[in-house]
Amino acid sequence: MTPDPVEGTRAAETSLVWSLWQATALASLLAFAWRHMDLLGDGCWYIATGRYVLAHHAFPPDELFSYAGVRGPWFVNMPFTEPFFAWVTDTLGVRALLLTCTAAFGAALALFWLPHARGRFAKVAVWPLVVFAIYVQRDDLQARSQTLADVAIAVELLCLFRLRDGGRVASWLPFVLGALWVSVHPSFLLGVLLPLGFAAAFRVAPADSRPHLAPMLRFAVLLAVGGLLNPYGYRLIGEFIRFMSAESTTSIDLFRSPDFTRPDIAVALLVAAAMLFECLRRASREAGVGEALLMLGILTATCVSRRYVEILAAYEVVLAGRLLRGLPWSQGQPRGRAWIPLFALPLALGAVSLSARKDPWQNLPVEAAAFIEDRHLPDNVLNILHWGGYLDYAWGGKRRIFIDGRTTQFENGVLADHGNLANVGAGWGQALDAYLVNTVLWENGSPLDRALAGDPAWAEVFRKGIAVVYVRKSPLR
Amino acid sequence: MVGSLAPTHGVLLNARRLLAAVAVLVVAGVVVVAGPDPRGFLAPFAFHDPGQPPLLVLRAGALFVALSALRRAPRVAALVIALFLLSLAVRGGVYLLLLAAGAVLVTRDDDSRAPLAVLSGSLAVAVALAVAPLLAAHPAPPDPGDARAMVAYWQGRKNPYQARWWALGWTREEAAAPGDAYLTLATLDWDLGRDTQARKVLAKVIERGPLPARERAASLQTAWDQARPAPP
Numbered sequence: 001m002t003p004d005p006v007e008g009t010r011a012a013e014t015s016l017v018w019s020l021w022q023a024t025a026l027a028s029l030l031a032f033a034w035r036h037m038d039l040l041g042d043g044c045w046y047i048a049t050g051r052y053v054l055a056h057h058a059f060p061p062d063e064l065f066s067y068a069g070v071r072g073p074w075f076v077n078m079p080f081t082e083p084f085f086a087w088v089t090d091t092l093g094v095r096a097l098l099l100t101c102t103a104a105f106g107a108a109l110a111l112f113w114l115p116h117a118r119g120r121f122a123k124v125a126v127w128p129l130v131v132f133a134i135y136v137q138r139d140d141l142q143a144r145s146q147t148l149a150d151v152a153i154a155v156e157l158l159c160l161f162r163l164r165d166g167g168r169v170a171s172w173l174p175f176v177l178g179a180l181w182v183s184v185h186p187s188f189l190l191g192v193l194l195p196l197g198f199a200a201a202f203r204v205a206p207a208d209s210r211p212h213l214a215p216m217l218r219f220a221v222l223l224a225v226g227g228l229l230n231p232y233g234y235r236l237i238g239e240f241i242r243f244m245s246a247e248s249t250t251s252i253d254l255f256r257s258p259d260f261t262r263p264d265i266a267v268a269l270l271v272a273a274a275m276l277f278e279c280l281r282r283a284s285r286e287a288g289v290g291e292a293l294l295m296l297g298i299l300t301a302t303c304v305s306r307r308y309v310e311i312l313a314a315y316e317v318v319l320a321g322r323l324l325r326g327l328p329w330s331q332g333q334p335r336g337r338a339w340i341p342l343f344a345l346p347l348a349l350g351a352v353s354l355s356a357r358k359d360p361w362q363n364l365p366v367e368a369a370a371f372i373e374d375r376h377l378p379d380n381v382l383n384i385l386h387w388g389g390y391l392d393y394a395w396g397g398k399r400r401i402f403i404d405g406r407t408t409q410f411e412n413g414v415l416a417d418h419g420n421l422a423n424v425g426a427g428w429g430q431a432l433d434a435y436l437v438n439t440v441l442w443e444n445g446s447p448l449d450r451a452l453a454g455d456p457a458w459a460e461v462f463r464k465g466i467a468v469v470y471v472r473k474s475p476l477r
Numbered sequence: 478m479v480g481s482l483a484p485t486h487g488v489l490l491n492a493r494r495l496l497a498a499v500a501v502l503v504v505a506g507v508v509v510v511a512g513p514d515p516r517g518f519l520a521p522f523a524f525h526d527p528g529q530p531p532l533l534v535l536r537a538g539a540l541f542v543a544l545s546a547l548r549r550a551p552r553v554a555a556l557v558i559a560l561f562l563l564s565l566a567v568r569g570g571v572y573l574l575l576l577a578a579g580a581v582l583v584t585r586d587d588d589s590r591a592p593l594a595v596l597s598g599s600l601a602v603a604v605a606l607a608v609a610p611l612l613a614a615h616p617a618p619p620d621p622g623d624a625r626a627m628v629a630y631w632q633g634r635k636n637p638y639q640a641r642w643w644a645l646g647w648t649r650e651e652a653a654a655p656g657d658a659y660l661t662l663a664t665l666d667w668d669l670g671r672d673t674q675a676r677k678v679l680a681k682v683i684e685r686g687p688l689p690a691r692e693r694a695a696s697l698q699t700a701w702d703q704a705r706p707a708p709p
Contacts, residue, residue, distance in 0.1 A: 070635045204595075250525050260521045260565040269565065273540065273558040281548045292541070293595070300537040303565060304524045412636040434642035477674070 018120060021342055025127050028346035030106040031353040032131060036138040037102045039094060039360045041389030042405045043085065043143040047097075048392035049076060050086025065392040067380055067400040068435055069409040077239045079232055080183035081145040094360050101143040104151050109133065111154035112314045116161065117321030124334065124342060126320045129271070131349065133313035136264045140254060140310070149185035152177060153311070156191055156223075157318055160198050163215045165285070174219045178226025182233050186240040192227070195220035197297060202290035209288045239408075248407040248415045258306040265309065272299045272312055275319050286322045295319065364390040368441055368467035373399065377461070378438035378475045385418055387441065387467075402435065424451045433476065440470040499600060518569025531604070532571050536564055538599025539578035545595075546581050557581070624650070628661055641665040648678075655682045656690040663697070672705055 045065070052060055059076045063069050076082060088097045109130055117126045134141070155177060159169045182188040199216040227233045249255050258265045272295055279292035298315050301308040334342055365387050372381060373395070381401060383391055388404025395401070403410050403418050410418070417431045424447045432440075440458070442448050444466055452458045452470045462469035524533055540561045547554040560577050564570035619626035624647035631640035644665055647658035659682045666675035679701075682694040701707075 068636070068638055072635075257522060257524045260562075266562055266566070269562055270558065273544075273561055276541070277544045277547075277551070277554050277558065280545055281551070281554075283548075292544075296537055296541050296595070300533060303522065303533050303536075412634045413631070413639055414636065417639075430642070435638045 017339060021339070021346075022114075022123070024343060024350075025346045026106070026110055028350040028353070029109055029130055029134065030102060031350040032134050033105050033109070033141065034098070034102045035353040035356055035358070036134065036141045037098050037105070037147075038142045038363060039098060040142045040144075040363060041386045043097070043101075043389070044364070044393035045389035045404050045406060046078065046082045046085040046144065047089050048086075048389070048396060050082035050084065051090070051396070053079075053083045054086055063409065064397045065395075065401055065404060066388075066409065066414075068402050068412075068414045069406070070412050075235065075239055077186055077236060077243070078145050078184060080180075081148060081185065085143075098143050098358075098360060101147040105141070105147040108147075108150035108154040108314070109317075111151070111158055112317045113321065115158055116318045116325075118325045120334065122321055122324035125324055126317060127346070129313075129317050129320050132264075132267070133310070133317055136268050136313050137310045140306070145185040146187070146310075149181065149187045150310070150314075152181040152184065152191060153187070153194075153314065156194060157314075159219065160195055160216060161318070161322070163219065164198070164202070164211045164290070166211065169215070169219065171218075171222060174222040175226040178223035178228075179230055181223075182227035182230050182236050186236065186243060188227050189237060189240045192220050192224045195223070197294060198290070201293035201297070204293060205289040206283075209283065209285060210290070243408055246408050246411055248411050251415060251419065252407060254307050255305045257303060258309060268309060268312055268316070269299065269302070271316050272302075275316060275323065278323055279319070282323070286325060287319060291319060291322070363466070365441060365465075365467035366390075366394070367464055368462055368469050369394045371462045372439060372441060372469060375461070377469070377471055380435055380437050381439045381441055382421070382432065382435065382437040383441045384422065384443055384446075385415075391441075402437075421448055422446070424448055429455075436476045438472045438475040442468055442470075444468045519567050522565045522568045522571075529568070531602075532568075534599050534602045536561060536571055536574060538595055539575050541595045541599075543578040543581045553581070625658070637665050637669055641669065654690075655686045659686065660690060660693060660697070663694075667701060672701075672707070676701070676707060 048065065049060070052064060053076070059079070061073060063071050085097060088100055112133075113126055113130050114123065117123045155173075159173060162169055178188065178191065181191050195216045199213040199220075202210050202213060202216075227237070230236070243249055260266065260269075275287075276292045276295045276299070279287045279295065280289065283289060295315065298308065298312050302312045369391055371377075379399065381391075381399065383402050385403050385405065388401050391399075391401045392404055403414055407415060417435070420426075421428050421431055428448070428451065440448070440452060442452075444463060445468075449468050453460065457473055458470045459473050460468065461471050522529065522533070524530060540557065543557045544554050547557065557574070557577055560570065560574040564574045619630045621627060624643050627643035628640050628647060631637075631643060641662065644658060644662040648655070648662055651658045655678075659678050663675045663678040663682070666672075666678060676698075679694050679698055682690050683698070686694065
């Protein structure tokens with residue numbers, strides 16, 4: 001029986017169109033992520049630290065940037081990321097750094113999406129959820145090591161679900177993953193805990209749908225060994241535990257509960273709860289009690305801290321793909337005019353995303369920092385936390401700052417004093433005296449701005465855009 | 478038949494129902510002990526607010542257990558999910574969710590062991606989270622009236638600026654005869670790189686301080702001269 005030439009041509013055309021759609025959809029995701037990828041304080045202090053490491057071929061022996069932070073040996077907790085960020089920025093420019101982080105984030109999204117959603121229908125149906133995953137974390141998306149760690153999480157989830165489906169994973173993979181991950185981001189420990197969580201969740205699942213747990217435990221052990229083989233590894237784990245338990249960590253907005261009245265957060269939680277129910281209801285080999293328990297764990301973590309919203313969104317993408325692939329009617333494929341909206345939506349998203357003008361420095365006090373330097377305004381300078389990283393980058397430690405995003409360096413009461421100053425709480429003026437502050441660089445229109453404007457001891461010398469600068473009329477010496 | 482994992486039709490008391498009763502008692506206990514929520518029952522949930530961590534675990538446990546028991550009743554499951562979301566947007570809603578989950582547990586049965594494991598696990602974690610703050614010993618902050626203690630406190634926290642600020646207040650107590658307070662202030666200034674100010678403070682001790690303080694000041698000055706000589 002010879003194949004029908006018309007059917008063969010149609011299949012080839014569909015295949016080409018299908019490949020084009022996947023490329024368009026992926027490109028639109030990258031464009032959307034690029035639109036929201038910001039350069040904020042964290043990325044800047046990575047660059048500043050990395051510059052020191054590259055110049056001295058050593059980690060800093062003492063606090064480099066702050067006059068108020070804890071002195072003494074300073075621990076660099078991302079020994080690859082910081083020099084890498086510095087090298088990319090100084091060699092290729094800051095836009096290249098944003099592009100690198102966008103590409104890493106996009107690669108992670110693709111790994112969460114495409115391999116788990118098998119079949120054309122599943123891939124098309126999950127695409128809006130991937131868009132939503134970017135949207136829900138748009139305010140927190142920035143050039144920092146988390147974007148590189150996202151790739152590690154995506155690879156790990158891929159491996160764990162492969163094991164869950166009875167497949168095999170080469171032993172070297174978790175080993176290498178651990179060695180790289182530990183140098184990239186402190187979430188390495190999460191990488192060790194995730195397979196253990198998988199195993200624990202599936203241990204509770206009914207015996208007939210329970211995968212072999214030994215490979216998952218072996219994955220966790222190999223990942224941990226890979227991380228610990230890095231000569232820095234064991235200290236990184238200690239640092240991560242110290243970071244997670246630090247009082248300062250819980251005072252940062254990102255580590256506190258999200259705003260549950262925000263519609264996008266509510267939708268993310270609603271989708272999670274609905275998927276949890278669907279896993280319990282269908283309890284197939286694709287998604288069952290184990291997956292539901294994992295979703296419950298991530299859902300709970302999200303309620304604790306906003307930083308887990310992105311993992312929740314990523315897991316929703318993975319699970320949606322698995323749930324849809326199990327449906328009998330999901331193996332169909334788009335035909336004819338159905339392609340029009342399928343192409344129109346990603347193209348529109350890409351066009352809107354790329355039409356916005358992108359200024360990497362728009363959220364940073366570039367002019368105010370230059371003004372302070374050019375006018376030789378007196379030390380000490382008081383700055384708001386989320387600009388500290390930029391000041392590290394701009395001043396390179398030659399002029400020291402009050403505080404930046406390395407919060408464990410400021411467990412000595414500086415973070416609490418910063419919060420009190422930001423809120424103009426009781427004794428805020430005393431804090432300015434205690435830290436011998438003579439120059440204040442703060443947010444335009446903030447409570448501290450208003451307080452200093454009404455204080456005769458201070459004079460406003462700069463006000464433009466997002467920043468304002470005050471100088472003490474009679475400097476403390 | 479307490480502890481049975483068998484189907485529970487017709488059984489008056491089983492492990493799940495017992496745990497449901499314990500859960501209700503625990504929640505009632507938390508409400509009675511903790512009293513009215515200081516931020517009000519209408520505020521959104523916030524994990525780091527006092528007393529909230531156990532209630533989050535109970536929320537998660539209640540959601541899972543109720544959904545497990547409602548696998549064949551999607552409309553009721555949707556109601557439970559809505560209550561879960563409501564309990565996050567309005568924290569007082571947690572009690573409605575727990576009541577609903579309790580009602581589901583009492584009226585519906587499920588032969589999976591997952592809900593039982595989750596329910597007992599949630600209760601254990603919730604109790605641990607509720608008890609942990611009671612066991613954690615927080616060092617009492619020093620009395621702000623005791624400047625000397627405040628200096629020691631801030632030195633212990635490696636914050637020389639705050640320590641210096643309190644040392645400055647402490648020096649007022651020694652204005653007539655500069656001693657320990659002045660020596661401490663001088664040392665802190667020196668550590669902060671304020672050499673000129675440090676030497677000025679030290680000079681006051683050498684000039685007017687009691688003999689033991691003068692001796693210590695002199696040896697400190699010798700050490701400083703060797704480390705960072707004074708400019709001519």
